[in-house]
Amino acid sequence: MARAVWSRLxxxxxxxxxxxxxxxxxxxxxxxxxxxxxSPATTGAEVTISASLVAKDNSSLALPxxxxxxxxxxxxxxxxxxxxxxxxxxxxxxxxxxxxxxxPVSVWVTAADCWMCQPMARGFVVLPITEFLVGDLxxxxxxxxxxxSSYLTKTVLKVSFLLHxxxxxxxxxxxxxxxxxxxxxxxxxxxxxxxxxYSIIGTFTVKLKVVAEWEEVKPDATKxxxxxxxxxxxxxxxxxxxxxxxxxxxTLIQTFQKMTVTxxxxxxxxxTVCWRLKPECLPLxxxxxxxxxxxxxxxxxxxxxRDPGDYCFSIRAENVISKTHQYHRIQVWPSRIQPAVFAFPxxxxxxxxxxxxxxxxxxxxxxxxxxxxxxxPPSGVRCCCQMCCGPFLLETPSxxxxxxRENHGLLPPLYKSVKTYTV
Numbered sequence: 490m491a492r493a494v495w496s497r498l499x500x501x502x503x504x505x506x507x508x509x510x511x512x513x514x515x516x517x518x519x520x521x522x523x524x525x526x527x528s529p530a531t532t533g534a535e536v537t538i539s540a541s542l543v544a545k546d547n548s549s550l551a552l553p554x555x556x557x558x559x560x561x562x563x564x565x566x567x568x569x570x571x572x573x574x575x576x577x578x579x580x581x582x583x584x585x586x587x588x589x590x591x592x593p594v595s596v597w598v599t600a601a602d603c604w605m606c607q608p609m610a611r612g613f614v615v616l617p618i619t620e621f622l623v624g625d626l627x628x629x630x631x632x633x634x635x636x637x638s639s640y641l642t643k644t645v646l647k648v649s650f651l652l653h654x655x656x657x658x659x660x661x662x663x664x665x666x667x668x669x670x671x672x673x674x675x676x677x678x679x680x681x682x683x684x685x686x687y688s689i690i691g692t693f694t695v696k697l698k699v700v701a702e703w704e705e706v707k708p709d710a711t712k713x714x715x716x717x718x719x720x721x722x723x724x725x726x727x728x729x730x731x732x733x734x735x736x737x738x739x740t741l742i743q744t745f746q747k748m749t750v751t752x753x754x755x756x757x758x759x760x761t762v763c764w765r766l767k768p769e770c771l772p773l774x775x776x777x778x779x780x781x782x783x784x785x786x787x788x789x790x791x792x793x794x795r796d797p798g799d800y801c802f803s804i805r806a807e808n809v810i811s812k813t814h815q816y817h818r819i820q821v822w823p824s825r826i827q828p829a830v831f832a833f834p835x836x837x838x839x840x841x842x843x844x845x846x847x848x849x850x851x852x853x854x855x856x857x858x859x860x861x862x863x864x865x866p867p868s869g870v871r872c873c874c875q876m877c878c879g880p881f882l883l884e885t886p887s888x889x890x891x892x893x894r895e896n897h898g899l900l901p902p903l904y905k906s907v908k909t910y911t912v
Contacts (some may be wrong), residue, residue, distance in 0.1 A: 521545040522596060522612035527655040529617040531717060534658035535571060535583050540596045540612050542578040559609065560601045565594045568616070586618035622699055622719030623653040639726045639809060642687050642757075650681040650697060650721065659717075662703035669696040671725075687727045690757040697721045731756035734806055734815035743824045744794050750817065752788045756808055759784050763805045766792070770801040770816035778805075794821040 526538045540561060561580035563573070568584035575581075586592060593615050597608040629647045630640050640646060650666060652659065668676045670685055671693035687693065698720055705715045731754060738750030754760055765778040781788075783806075794800070802817040 519545055520598070520610045522598065522610045524596070524612045524614045526614055526616060529619060529623050529653070530586070530656070531623055531654075531658070532587055532589055532618055532620050533585065534654065535585050535656035536568075536616055536618075537581060537583055537655065538565075538594055538596075538614065538616070539579060539581040542598055542610055545610075558601050559598050561596055561598055563594065563596050565592075568592055568594070584616075586616070589618050589620045592616045592618060620717075622659075622701055622717050624699070624719060624721065625651045625653070626695065626697055626721040626723045627651055628695065628723055628725060638724055639728055640687075641810065642690055642727045642729045644686065646685050646687070646725075648683050648685060648695060648697075648723075650699060652681070652699075659701055659703065662701040662717075665700045667698040667700075671695060687725075690727050690729050692724065692726050695723045695725060728808065728810045729757035730811040731760075731806060731808060731813040733813055734804055736802070736804070736815060736817040738817060738819075740818060741820050741822070742794065743822050744797055745824055747791060747793050748819075749789055749791050750802065752790065752804065752806075752815075754783070754786045754788070754806055756786070756806075756811070756813075758786060758808065760806050760808050762788055764790060765803055766800050767803050768798075768800070770818065771803060772814050773803050773805045797821045797823045 520542050521544075523541045523543055524538065526536065528536050530536045542559070559578070561575060563570075563580070563582055565582065565584050567588075568586050570582060570584055572583040573581070580596070584594070593613065595611070595613045597611040599606045599608050627649045628640070629649070630644055632641050632644055648668070652664075654660075664679070664681065666678050666681060666683075668678065668683055670687075672687065672689070674685070676683070699718065701717045701719075703715055704712050707713050733755045735753035735755065736750060737753065739748060742748050752762070754762075760783040761780045762783050763773060763778045763780045765773060798821055800819050800821060802819065804815045804817070806813055806815075
């Protein structure tokens, strides 16, 4: 009997202990923790971590009204805790790391005074601690470009070093900056901001070495000089805008003649070039012509006109920074027959014809002279002529001389007449 009474009393006490923590158990899984931190940090500097309890996946879910019913529990070892504050449904701690490394920090929320109860939400973050200075190298220019790490040549660049020290750990330090701009230029300054102008295109790496020195009181009450360094870099791609396109080529040409036009681009490659012939000089629309990739600052385009008329080369070029248009007018005339083309052949033909006529004339004159000077052909020749020519040759020399005399009346007679006198 007594044993049954004590069993009932034990159950009642156990239920009475669980009743205050019932809301926390019901709320488990409905909330989550948002964690923020100002890490990374250098060794010795203070790091701040904040955790806030918010509704999970449902902004309309009401948060607990009584914030005193809940508590934040942190685990941060081996980091040293330097401060902790709680306000409403958020908690903030400050820790310091004396050795470099990546340190995990976890936090969870439970009902007040019940660390063994089921957590309403959990959070986890990793803090990177380094022995070097922490900061960023920022490069800016008045002309903003839509491409990352791309800047214009012959335009001033502002290069700044932004130290990351939210806890003001290095507020008494003296800094020295050593700059290397990657094009052979180096300088040392005491200012964290410099201005530089690149005159050539290309990809450059800006390197910066930062040295910080300050005095610190040691445990034995003596002062010592402390020093921290840091190396930073930024890659820059210097481009040059397309200031225009120089077109070198004829403005007047005949049909069926091959024309070559040279395009000189006043800007940095690589380029995308597109051109088309139009009746009027109008800008090219997107998709109006086939783009061509050009890896240099010069490009030759060729075309043969088949129809006469007035034309305009509409040219568009662009690089990663800008784009530009250019036009080139040209008049095409119909091809004509040029007299000079046929002058030499005609003169040659006439010369050949005149030479042939002179040759035939001289030949005939030579043959006639030979016939007069040699009336008696050789016997062999005569026999051959008689056998070959037959009736076409005369048989007697007298008849032959008579024919020669008739044909050459101007020649003197071959004999003189003799007069006879009677006494």
